[in-house]
Amino acid sequence: MKSALIAAGFACAATLAHAQTPVLTVLAYDSFVSDWGPGPGVEKAFEAQCGCDLRLIGAGDGAALLARARLEGGRGEADIVLGLDTNLTAMATETGLFVPHGVTGTLDLPIAWDDPVFLPFDWSWFAFVHDRTLVPTPPKSFRELADSDLKIVIQDPRSSTPGLGLLMWIKAAYGDASKQIWTDLADNILTVTPGWSEAYDLFLQGEADMVLSYTTSPAYHLIAENDDSKAAAAFDEGHYMQIEVAGVLASSKNPELAQQFMAFMLTDAFQSVIPETNWMYPAKTPEAGLPAGFDTLVKPAISLLLTPSEAETARAPAIEEWRGVLAR
């Protein structure tokens, strides 16, 4: 327990040392905060202009973030929650824990954005990623996928935001026919993982032919690994979008600083960090444009998205339908 005491001591000392400079605490998902994510770049850029200490706290994934904010229930030190998606924002708004962001300005999203509480910072389309050399002619729709012998690995909608995104994708594309799609897909689903990382690892290990990920995932392999074998399959019925957003907590003790961060989020300094660290599209394209390589990515003709309230209403029945079909 000695190290615990020492750790506590350091923590106290750290608090005292920072007492003069204002601190902005942002709760974000783990891969945002990590040394390989946008966190370090964002922190450096914001601290250069705010005269403050930006603390990025990693807490699981999007769903875990909201749970954490609700657990704290306004009693925590966080000012901003960053990393929810539109399937969660209705629930988040309803908690009353968030206040309007107050930022105006244009965004480069395929759809119009008018949520007063949550502000997007990046986005991408969900897609099935495959290896071009192993799957030379990928399916062009869910129906083609269901008719093929291809094995896919997906994430559990009960524990993962991409998993929930797939449910919403099929719901948005097929409406009441979604049950039939799931029934037809059942024999293609190799397995279901709790989160994105396990699924993607299984795919990279060659266990599955395709994995539910993003149209921007191949950019990582292309740019960071110089490997152009990975590609996303374009589906005719369109692709569901994941729009990642941030919101200011009503309990923030630095509302002005929080406001400043929200505005900063849409500037080039923040947005230019996103493509090559989070491997998503920036919500507002930086002046310098997207990095080379992003132009090779699949650009779906149709963008699908349920409104937050539609997604919230659809969630529980869709999970029940999914479970009912696949548990047989």
Add this chain to the structure above:
Amino acid sequence: MRQPPDPRPASRQASDRGAAPDPRVFGSGRNRDGIVLPLTGAVVAIAVAVVTLGSVAVVLAQGTGFALMSADWIAVRFTVLQAAVSALVSVILAVPVARALARRRFVGRGVLVTALGAPFLLPVIVAVLGLLAVFGRNGALNSGLGALGLPAISIYGFHGVILAHVFLNLPLVVRMILQGWQAIPAERVRVAQSLGFGPGDIARHLERPMLRAVLPGAGLAVFLICLTSFAVALILGGGPRATTVELAIFQAIRFDFDLGRAAVLASVQFGLCAVAVLVAGRVTIPSGLGVGLDRPLVLPAPCGWRRWVDAVAIALAAGFLLAPLMTVAARGVSGLTDLPVAVWQAAGRSVMLALVSTGVTIAATLTLAQAVIRGGRLGRLAELAGMLPLAASSLVLGVGIFLAVLPFANPARLALPVTALVNATLALPFALRLILPALREIEMTQGRLAQSLGMTGLQRLRLVTVPRLRRPLGFAAGLVAALAMGDLGVIALFATEQSQTLPLQIWRLMGAYRTELAEAAALLLVALSFGLFMIFDHWGRRNAGS
């Protein structure tokens, strides 16, 4: 059929008829030690109960509704079924392996026994990937079958869940049973030999009573471990058919924020744990093999077909357990040199955490075990308290502690101490299961003598207890240290600015597409866990019992 005389002392034969010896005889109130130890033991038992049950109560208090859905009951049924089958299969397969290891001596035996501890220490996703490299769709087994023109075998399904759970738990059971074999007093074996016992007679009169004493506890441990399985069951089960209670808890907290339901589900897990502990207690019969003089034990190694059976058992177990480990090592080794400094720093922090947790757990276990042995009826309650953490949902535990400390401190600042505490608590049942039977044996056999010599406290611990307890103590400490290296469940909630621990670093590497680095970091984690395990285990096995 020939009925050879029973080599056990007469006083112990009574126990076969269900009259368990009353351990209270050896720890009465007249013993100064006997009063003090159960008291501190009770404190430990209460502390463990407060951490485990208290966290559920805190979560329950925050919830609004308590209704379970029909899907939850399906999850409960699946959870119990897979845990029971996993326990049964692990125990059945472990017996021949442990017997072979107990009575055969061969080059590399020591290394093999140590290496068998490794699967248990693997982080979940690493274990899954290792298994898939061998049994998966693209794995070695199916490649071999394909080359021979045979149809592929799918690992996904109920059998996959069992396969994975057996892979993870078989080594633990083998070690537990092996300890039982090694605890048979050498004197009994000698008497048996001088009476001309064949292998069948030894099995009937020495081995079976020992197994009756050891197997229920080992099976119980596996059952309880599998009760809270989540990612392994889901991935290898092939989808929502394999939904466990722990996954339902995950959903209840993360997406539904239905704390009441999560707490009720966690209580169901504890209820199942309590029932399992009671059942195991009922079917456990003390071996009654009695006192020995701690002479080194050499079990007779029968020749003929038994030799081949033993060889096959060892070879199959080694292949099954080590092949996935090899693939993990092979995949991770290339990235080791590229690991960033932050990963090494996190590794250092994790080792420190593991050592702190080990110290706390071992001290708590020794105290608690004394209380269990001397506490009579209350002792059984203490034992139940000691087993509770096995059935604890780490997520509910984390949420409960989070809610409990929130009014007083910023949870992020307490990440490391809370992790150490939770790891220590979660590892306690393993240590207790390993130490308790050995300590009970010591108290029964040496307790009276030690008491008549007026040995108490540290003196008794040093001269009587530790020398005989060395083997299980070393194994338990190694296991606890390795387990404490690996835990992620709780710290994720108490997340802080830096990636504090190695498991968290692996998680973040995976989330950032850095698969190769993640595999290297996972190998580092396995190596460090295994290193800690080996150091403690080696201490235990060196001159053990002499």
